[in-house]
Amino acid sequence: MFNNKKIFTLIVGGLLWLPQFALAAQVNILSERQEFLLRPFLDVFEEQTGIKVNVAYLKKGSLERLKQQPGSVDALLTVDISNLTAIADAGLFQPINSTVINQNVPANYRDPNDLWTALTARARVIYYSRARVKTSELSTYEALGKSGSKQRVCTRSGYHKYNVALISSMIAEHGSATAKSWLQGLKNNRGRKPSGNDRGQVKAIFQGQCDVALGNTYYMGKMLEREDQRPWAAAVGIYFPNQADRGTHMNISGGAVTKAAKNAAEAVKLLEFLSGNLAQYMYAQVNHEYPVKAGIGYSGIVQGFGGGQDGVKKGVFKQDQRNLAEIGRHRKQAIKILDEVNFDN
Ligand SMILES: [Fe+2]
Structure with a gap:
């Protein structure tokens, strides 16, 4: 038989369990960047924020994927400006609206309508x-x-x-x-x-x-x-x-939040993280790219x-x-x- 203590444990246990599983924060991204470059950053992001990042890697065809399965992608990461502008023109992104990104990334490396941001140059x-x-x-x-x-x-x-x-x-x-x-x-x-x-x-x-x-x-x-x-x-x-x-x-790698995003706030958090000191430093060292954030050193x-x-x-x-x-x-x-x-x- 259940006593009061057991019932109490079950209720409290259930309340603790619920937010972790039913409401676990996550973000679904489509990445043109290769996995070996991206995964080390994402591991740090997941640990820092508790937001789980699900990644689909795709070399070509991002525009088609976003048109065909709009709700499946919250954020897109590209290795070039062309796809960002083509997808922005197709109306498939939403404004990022982040003061963190506006501070980290110079204006010439962001869309004037805030539909994408550069992450490296x-x-x-x-x-x-x-x-x-x-x-x-x-x-x-x-x-x-x-x-x-x-x-x-x-x-x-x-x-x-x-x-x-x-x-x-x-x-x-x-x-x-x-x-x-x-x-x-x-x-x-x-x-x-x-x-x-x-x-x-x-x-x-x-x-x-x-x-x-x-x-x-x-x-x-x-x-x-x-x-x-x-x-x-x-x-x-x-x-x-x-x-x-x-x-x-200069060309850029960049990121954007999709119009159909189900986890837009998490997607913005991820882009903010990628524009921050740690990710900028890691990009610069590991991939020999130019950080977009001022004050981050170049690789040797x-x-x-x-x-x-x-x-x-x-x-x-x-x-x-x-x-x-x-x-x-x-x-x-x-x-x-x-x-x-x-x-x-
Ligand atoms: Fe390349």
Whole structure:
């Protein structure tokens, strides 16, 4: 038989049990970032907040997933500006409204309507052959497309989101017609047809197929960490273009809260955490990216970038301050001029 004490224990036990299981806080995220990069941050977040993070990893097709299964995702994490702007344009995000994020992330790295925020930044730089190119022969993205340029250029597909963003920034700066002539010039100056990824272009410099290539900064860190790719990295230096004018083109990894989010408050908490000191420091050290929050140190490798270049000390360079939202707006026009110059063929 139950006595009073047993009944009391059952009631109290039940009350304690309820919030933990029936109401356990959680957040469902869709991540274009790879698991090995993200999971260490999420473990800390879960421990600090008690909010469980369920992650679906997806390399492509975030827009389609959010359209087809809107309620299944609270937050999206991307590795590029294009998807953020495309999904914001499709009306699938809600404003973030966080003073923490507004303090941590500079305005040019946030959507003017607060629909997404950057979490890290990466520069799209010129990788140059240490054997064949002097830094005094380099200057701007524009110069890579000039006729008569001595430097053979390698790029991955023009349609890759990193190049689409760079071309979009050229359209934002110069207008579509000038950007198109530049793109044609870049094609004329190339050492080979676009193929492979950013690291593959550095390998092509190492193998002598080209003298310069476009690539994101953190790949230098990744190549140096792999024995088989270290010789590629050793064959090149990093040059930050456009230091005398608008600065080097930056891209971002970012995050957003979906319009259909069932756990919007938890999603905002996660983005706040990712914009904070600990996550920013971890991103900078582990993935050799640029923190978006001021005052967070760069990794040792990143501090060495641009070492052979006038005006670049401890890896500090002039960044293009244009709002990424404006660059995102030109992505369709970028695809159009890529088609028109038949860039990949
Ligand atoms: Fe990448």
